[in-house]
Structure formats: C-alpha cells, structure tokens
Amino acid sequence: MTETTPTYLPRDPAAHQVPSDSPANDYPMPINPLSPVDPPRELSAAEQARTILANASVGTLATLTDEGAPWASVVQYAVMADGTPVLSLSTLALHGRNLKADARASLAVAGPVPEGHDPGDSGRVSIAGRVEVPTGEELAAAERAYFDAVPMAEVYTEFGDFTLYVLRVETVRWVGGFGRMASTNADKYRAAEVDPTAVGADYAVRHMNEDHADALLLMARAFTGQTDATSAKALRADRYGMDLGLETPRGKTPARVAFTEAVSEPDGLRPAVVDLTKRARAQVADS
Amino acid sequence: MTETTPTYLPRDPAAHQVPSDSPANDYPMPINPLSPVDPPRELSAAEQARTILANASVGTLATLTDEGAPWASVVQYAVMADGTPVLSLSTLALHGRNLKADARASLAVAGPVPEGHDPGDSGRVSIAGRVEVPTGEELAAAERAYFDAVPMAEVYTEFGDFTLYVLRVETVRWVGGFGRMASTNADKYRAAEVDPTAVGADYAVRHMNEDHADALLLMARAFTGQTDATSAKALRADRYGMDLGLETPRGKTPARVAFTEAVSEPDGLRPAVVDLTKRARAQVADS
Numbered sequence: 001m002t003e004t005t006p007t008y009l010p011r012d013p014a015a016h017q018v019p020s021d022s023p024a025n026d027y028p029m030p031i032n033p034l035s036p037v038d039p040p041r042e043l044s045a046a047e048q049a050r051t052i053l054a055n056a057s058v059g060t061l062a063t064l065t066d067e068g069a070p071w072a073s074v075v076q077y078a079v080m081a082d083g084t085p086v087l088s089l090s091t092l093a094l095h096g097r098n099l100k101a102d103a104r105a106s107l108a109v110a111g112p113v114p115e116g117h118d119p120g121d122s123g124r125v126s127i128a129g130r131v132e133v134p135t136g137e138e139l140a141a142a143e144r145a146y147f148d149a150v151p152m153a154e155v156y157t158e159f160g161d162f163t164l165y166v167l168r169v170e171t172v173r174w175v176g177g178f179g180r181m182a183s184t185n186a187d188k189y190r191a192a193e194v195d196p197t198a199v200g201a202d203y204a205v206r207h208m209n210e211d212h213a214d215a216l217l218l219m220a221r222a223f224t225g226q227t228d229a230t231s232a233k234a235l236r237a238d239r240y241g242m243d244l245g246l247e248t249p250r251g252k253t254p255a256r257v258a259f260t261e262a263v264s265e266p267d268g269l270r271p272a273v274v275d276l277t278k279r280a281r282a283q284v285a286d287s
Numbered sequence: 288m289t290e291t292t293p294t295y296l297p298r299d300p301a302a303h304q305v306p307s308d309s310p311a312n313d314y315p316m317p318i319n320p321l322s323p324v325d326p327p328r329e330l331s332a333a334e335q336a337r338t339i340l341a342n343a344s345v346g347t348l349a350t351l352t353d354e355g356a357p358w359a360s361v362v363q364y365a366v367m368a369d370g371t372p373v374l375s376l377s378t379l380a381l382h383g384r385n386l387k388a389d390a391r392a393s394l395a396v397a398g399p400v401p402e403g404h405d406p407g408d409s410g411r412v413s414i415a416g417r418v419e420v421p422t423g424e425e426l427a428a429a430e431r432a433y434f435d436a437v438p439m440a441e442v443y444t445e446f447g448d449f450t451l452y453v454l455r456v457e458t459v460r461w462v463g464g465f466g467r468m469a470s471t472n473a474d475k476y477r478a479a480e481v482d483p484t485a486v487g488a489d490y491a492v493r494h495m496n497e498d499h500a501d502a503l504l505l506m507a508r509a510f511t512g513q514t515d516a517t518s519a520k521a522l523r524a525d526r527y528g529m530d531l532g533l534e535t536p537r538g539k540t541p542a543r544v545a546f547t548e549a550v551s552e553p554d555g556l557r558p559a560v561v562d563l564t565k566r567a568r569a570q571v572a573d574s
Contacts, residue, residue, distance in 0.1 A: 057406070058406045059347075060346075060347030060359050060395045060397075062349030062357035063349075069393070069415065070351050070357050070415070072349035072395035073413045074395050093462075094413075094460065104356045105357060106357045107359060108347045108361050110345060110361045120363055120443075124361035126359055126360045128358060152405060152408075152465070156407075175361075175380075178439070
C-alpha cells in the first residue's frame with residue numbers, strides 16, 4: 001500500500017451511492033474558496049498513525065484462532081522509537097496461543113475523543129504485520145519501552161507464560177473521521193515523527209473557541225480564501241496548523257490554516273497561534 | 288465454551304511460572320478469612336460481558352483479509368435487547384470488504400477505566416461469531432438499536448456502500464482485570480441482564496472511599512471473615528455487592544461483600560450500601 005492523500009470522502013458522493021432524499025446530503029461539503037490558496041500542510045497518514053499510537057497504551061489485537069477465525073482482544077502495548085509496537089502476551093490467554101501458531105496480527109488503536117465529540121469523527125489507526133520475538137539490543141529496547149508504558153510490565157514480563165513480542169509493521173491505515181482517511185507504507189510509518197503538540201491540542205482548540213473566536217474568524221478570512229466567512233470554529237490543532245469549521249453566506253465548509261513553521265515543541269502551539277493571529281490582523285490592515 | 292467460575296489467577300502461581308525473586312510475588316494474593324463466609328454473589332461472565340457492551344458504543348472488530356490474515360479496525364456498534372451487536376460497515380473500508388468474503392468476526396470492547404486506575408486491571412470483553420444481514424422484524428430492531436447508539440447512524444445506514452449486520456454471538460470471553468476472567472456461552476450471554484447500576488458504580492466507589500471509609504471497614508469485619516481488617520477500600524461496585532481491598536495484620540487481601548438483595552434500579556446502589564452499613568453496625572453491636 002502506498003501513501004494516499006487525505007481526501008474528504010463526501011467530495012465523491014457517487015462512491016457512497018447517496019439517495020437523493022437522504023439527510024446525508026445536508027452534511028457540510030467543502031465549498032470552493034473565493035480566492036485561490038496554496039494547499040496548507042497537514043499531518044501525513046504516517047504522522048497521524050505514529051501520533052495516535054504514541055499517545056495511548058491500550059489497543060485491540062486481532063489474531064487467528066486454530067480454525068483460522070479472527071479473534072479480537074484488548075491489550076496493553078508500548079511503541080519503540082521507530083513506532084514498532086511491543087506486546088507481552090500470555091499463553092494462558094487465547095491471543096497468546098494464537099500467535100504461537102500463526103504470527104500474523106493486527107493492532108487497532110483509537111485516538112482520544114474530545115468530550116462531546118462524535119467518536120465516528122475521531123482518529124483511529126489499524127496496523128497489520130507479523131509478531132517476532134526480539135533479541136539482543138532490540139529486546140532491551142523493547143523491554144525499556146514496555147516498562148515505560150505499561151504499569152504492571154514487571155509482572156507481565158517476568159511470568160514464564162508471557163512472551164515479549166514486537167509487531168513488524170507491514171500495513172498502516174489511518175482514519176481521521178468523516179471523509180478523512182489515508183493509508184501509508186511501513187517505511188513511511190517508521191520514518192515519520194510523532195506530533196509533539198498532540199497532548200495539548202484539545203485544550204488549545206477549546207481555548208481558541210471559548211476566548212478567541214474573533215481571531216479564528218480573522219484567520220479564516222485571511223488565509224483560507226473563504227473571505228466572506230461569518231463565523232469560524234476550531235475543530236483540531238496539530239503541529240502544522242488548525243482545522244476550522246466555517247459558516248459563509250454560501251454555506252458551511254471545513255477549512256484549514258497553516259502555521260508559518262511546523263511546531264517542534266509540546267508547548268509550541270500557543271506562540272504559533274499568536275503569530276498566525278498577528279499575520280491575519282496585518283493582512284486585514286493592509287487590505 | 289462453557290461458563291467458568293471467575294478465579295484469581297495469582298492463586299495458581301505455578302501456571303504463571305513465577306521466578307522466586309520476582310516482584311510479582313509481592314502482588315496481593317487472597318488470604319483465608321478467619322471465620323467462614325458464604326461465597327458472596329458476583330456478576331457472572333455473561334452479565335459482565337452484557338454490561339460492558341451495553342455501556343459503550345465503540346469497539347474493535349477483527350475480520351479476515353482475502354489472504355486470511357487478521358485485520359483490526361475501530362468501529363461503532365449498538366446492542367439489541369438480547370445483547371446481539373449491530374454494525375453498519377462500508378465496502379469502501381477493508382473490514383466491510385472482508386466480511387463480504389468471510390462472515391467470521393470478533394468484537395472486543397474495553398470497559399471504562401476509572402481515573403488513576405491501571406487499564407490492565409479493568410474490564411474488557413471479546414465476542415466471536417459470524418455476521419448476518421438481518422431481515423424483517425430483526426432488521427427493524429437492529430436499525431432502532433443502531434440509531435439510538437450511533438450519532439451519525441442515519442448517514443451510515445443510508446449510504447449505499449454500507450451494510451447493516453448483526454453479529455451472531457458464538458463465543459464470549461470476559462477479563463475483569465488481574466486474575467479475574469471467565470468464559471461463557473452464547474445462550475447464557477443472551478439470557479443475562481445488563482447490570483443496571485454500572486453507570487453510577489464508579490461514582491459510588493469514589494464516594495465510599497472519600498466519605499465512608501469507616502463504614503467500609505465495618506462491612507469488611509462483619510461480612511468477609513477478615514475480622515482483623517485494619518483498613519478497607521472499595522474497588523468496584525455492582526448490583527450484587529462491592530469488591531474491597533483490605534489490609535490485615537496478616538497481609539493485604541481482596542474481599543467481597545454482598546447486598547441483601549440484588550439491586551434492580553440504576554439509583555439503587557445508595558440504599559443497598561446504607562442497608563449493608565446498618566447490618567454491619569448491628570452485627571458489631573451484637574458481638
């Protein structure tokens with residue numbers, strides 16, 4: 001599977017075979033900007049996947065029973081520096097016995113769902129590959145990662161019925177929410193960085209909506225080409241920018257504003273948003 | 288798979304092959320009560336599974352790819368009155384294409400993890416079976432359940448690429464946390480009731496620990512046979528009673544106290560705990 005560009009599925013209603021009288025036709029579709037804009041930078045599917053896995057430690061593993069049937073079970077996991085998942089599984093549990101017989105496995109992890117948000121419009125990732133028992137330096141690194149992430153790791157790794165595995169990633173699929181989804185390959189996944197701003201992003205979004213709706217509207221008018229926007233709400237923030245939900249006299253539309261530079265520190269969202277607000281004000285003053 | 292009695296795995300250290308110098312040996316093991324007690328009633332594996340599924344709407348589905356490999360993906364689901372899960376899946380997504388080719392599927396759902404708790408010591412359930420397309424009255428019931436549980440259900444069911452499925456349950460496995468786990472069969476799962484107190488149970492546990500530690504200790508001494516208990520903490524509450532963590536001069540131990548009658552209303556935990564406290568006080572006064 002190669003990297004595909006994140007796209008809004010509703011742009012292709014034919015693929016969904018939407019009946020003409022469906023309420024789905026009322027779902028906000030992107031509308032064309034009034035003035036041209038460069039496509040703002042977004043997190044890639046590989047960055048989204050790395051970020052979701054790095055910020056959780058509970059996921060669900062799919063393995064194969066001895067009849068070749070799928071078996072889903074909730075597991076704790078860690079990730080190594082290159083995003084490789086680490087698991088410690090008991091042969092007293094079915095997933096542990098399954099993997100001894102067939103090493104193929106898939107791990108799904110859901111990103112956080114901000115309070116009041118629709119879980120269907122939130123990020124999740126599926127990874128598939130094969131588990132292997134690490135050795136030497138990789139074993140030491142896997143143990144360190146697992147001990148950092150999992151509270152009872154000592155117990156899970158010392159019990160004789162537990163095996164420490166790494167999941168060799170082959171396939172990565174990210175779904176960000178309605179119409180936001182993309183696949184990537186193992187090399188891009190391993191090379192991608194975790195978004196350092198992810199932990200504080202929901203707070204930043206709430207803060208902007210509660211206290212700085214005027215700044216959001218300025219940004220929307222200045223940078224998204226939706227120059228007639230009448231209201232703007234922050235939906236998501238990441239190291240490269242913010243996703244907004246806009247109202248215009250021509251309808252509702254999603255839009256995106258990009259920071260001047262990618263944020264590289266966990267607390268870097270605030271100065272990046274302040275900079276964006278200043279640039280938006282300057283642009284309004286110039287026009 | 289038949290119903291198995293919930294057991295504490297640490298009771299069988301041999302199964303875990305614990306090294307003699309392992310910190311796992313420090314993990315609290317149940318210690319024998321000083322006076323005999325009747326086994327207090329607990330939720331069955333079937334009741335635990337029904338309760339976890341009824342109180343969430345996001346889980347992870349395991350399906351088979353065209354190569355027979357496992358694929359895990361986060362999904363929204365609903366449950367019908369008999370616990371049968373309902374899914375609406377698109378053939379634009381891999382899980383939807385997988386199920387068109389092979390109907391075998393497994394659904395894993397994690398129960399809520401109270402703040403500050405170890406996710407490894409929290410409830411989760413795995414269900415396996417086959418998906419079918421419901422018809423007639425069952426289709427109507429499945430749609431009603433799905434519309435109630437999933438915010439964007441209208442969209443997911445009207446798009447022509449989505450199929451509404453019911454998952455015919457064949458296998459049910461519940462894990463409650465460290466050493467608490469049991470399997471059950473499909474008939475028992477369908478016949479079991481959802482615990483009506485589940486939504487408020489974590490609040491009740493916090494409230495007892497913050498404001499009524501004295502009452503918990505009275506209960507522990509009166510009803511668990513651990514008559515020398517020096518402190519008691521509520522761990523979990525359900526319609527049949529409470530799980531406690533006790534300290535005694537002989538070591539730490541889990542214990543359980545049962546209510547006089549099973550609670551049948553969502554707000555019935557409070558009177559049941561008040562009754563239990565009164566009975567504990569009366570017993571202390573009598574002795």
